[in-house]
Amino acid sequence: MDSLGETIRKLREEKELPLRTVAAFLDIDQAILSKIERGQRNANREQVVKLAEFFKIKENELLVSWLSDKLVYEVADEDMALKALQVAEEKVKYNKSKRK
Amino acid sequence: MDSLGETIRKLREEKELPLRTVAAFLDIDQAILSKIERGQRNANREQVVKLAEFFKIKENELLVSWLSDKLVYEVADEDMALKALQVAEEKVKYNKSKRK
DNA sequence: TGTATTTTTGACAAATTCATTCAAAATAGA
DNA sequence: TCTATTTTGAATGAATTTGTCAAAAATACA
Numbered sequence: 001m002d003s004l005g006e007t008i009r010k011l012r013e014e015k016e017l018p019l020r021t022v023a024a025f026l027d028i029d030q031a032i033l034s035k036i037e038r039g040q041r042n043a044n045r046e047q048v049v050k051l052a053e054f055f056k057i058k059e060n061e062l063l064v065s066w067l068s069d070k071l072v073y074e075v076a077d078e079d080m081a082l083k084a085l086q087v088a089e090e091k092v093k094y095n096k097s098k099r100k
Numbered sequence: 101m102d103s104l105g106e107t108i109r110k111l112r113e114e115k116e117l118p119l120r121t122v123a124a125f126l127d128i129d130q131a132i133l134s135k136i137e138r139g140q141r142n143a144n145r146e147q148v149v150k151l152a153e154f155f156k157i158k159e160n161e162l163l164v165s166w167l168s169d170k171l172v173y174e175v176a177d178e179d180m181a182l183k184a185l186q187v188a189e190e191k192v193k194y195n196k197s198k199r200k
Numbered sequence: 201t202g203t204a205t206t207t208t209t210g211a212c213a214a215a216t217t218c219a220t221t222c223a224a225a226a227t228a229g230a
Numbered sequence: 231t232c233t234a235t236t237t238t239g240a241a242t243g244a245a246t247t248t249g250t251c252a253a254a255a256a257t258a259c260a
Contacts, residue, residue, distance in 0.1 A: 001190065001191055001194045003191075018234080018235060018236085019235075019236065020234095020235080028220085029220065029221060029222085030235090030236080031220085031221075031222080031236090031237075031238085032219080032220070032221090034235095034236060034237060034238090035237085035238095038237085040237095040238095041218090041219080042218090042219095044219095060179075060180060063178075063180050063184075064180045064183050064184050064187055065187070067174075067175060067178060067180055067181075067184035067188075068184045068185075068187035068188040068191060069191075070174060071171055071174060071175070071184060071185060071188035072188050072191045072192060072195070074167075074170055074171060074174055075167055075171070075188075075192065078163070078167060079160075080160060080163050080164045080167055081167075081192050082189065082192055082193070082196075083164050084163075084164050084167035084168045084171060085168075085171060085185055085188055085189045085192065086189070087164055087165070087168035088167075088168040088171035088172050088175075088185055089182065089185045089186070089189075090101065091101060091103075091168060091169075091172045092172060092175065092181050092182055092185065093182070094101045095172070096182075118205080118206060118207085119206075119207065120206080128249080129249065129250060129251080130206090130207080131207090131208075131209080131249085131250080131251080132248080132249065132250090134206095134207060134208060134209090135208085135209095138208085140208095141247090141248085142247090144248095
């Protein structure tokens with residue numbers, strides 16, 4: 001149940017790399033990466049894709065992790081969070097079938 | 101499977117009220133309400149609560165509709181949309197159990 | 201038709217949020 | 231302690247959101 005931040009921090013620490021190295025690859029300030037790892041900032045799509053490339057993990061897995069983090073953030077503190085997520089699922093399924 | 105906008109437009113038309121009337125109750129310009137009804141603008145929490153009050157419907161139902169709209173919007177155009185919603189659900193459940 | 205009413209649109213401004221940079225402070229390890 | 235790394239927060243600028251307003255478009259209906 002790791003967040004994107006926790007996931008990439010673990011990966012980075014496994015390889016014993018400083019923030020600097022990964023940040024350079026992403027072409028961002030290391031302060032930003034530090035914040036992303038601790039969930040204080042949102043990564044953008046491009047950064048997630050590059051992170052997957054850097055750590056050689058499946059891009060889609062990391063994208064799901066990133067997207068779901070954003071969703072959780074969106075409904076945080078709402079009593080109706082779970083219900084809203086379930087209804088959103090229905091809506092997405094409905095839209096999908098409608099588009100065919 | 102109605103969006104918040106569709107829901108409140110139907111309610112307003114049932115009662116044959118002009119945008120003006122509902123907008124006045126919400127204390128917003130009728131242009132904004134027009135856009136909310138057609139999904140071009142997001143309502144805020146306060147407006148949703150007032151709309152429920154105005155139309156005398158359950159506040160929670162309208163909040164779920166509003167929240168789920170935002171979630172759908174967030175994952176729109178993403179292939180991983182459904183998966184992300186499911187993972188987000190797991191995360192919310194996990195956080196809930198953890199907070200106890 | 202013509203007229204009144206309602207709805208939609210888009211330009212604009214204000215307010216708010218968001219991302220980024222930077223340097224200093226805190227932390228960790230030898 | 232010395233050094234490298236990480237975290238923090240203030241400052242800035244960019245981007246997004248929010249609302250106002252007036253005109254245009256659509257609608258209703260005599």
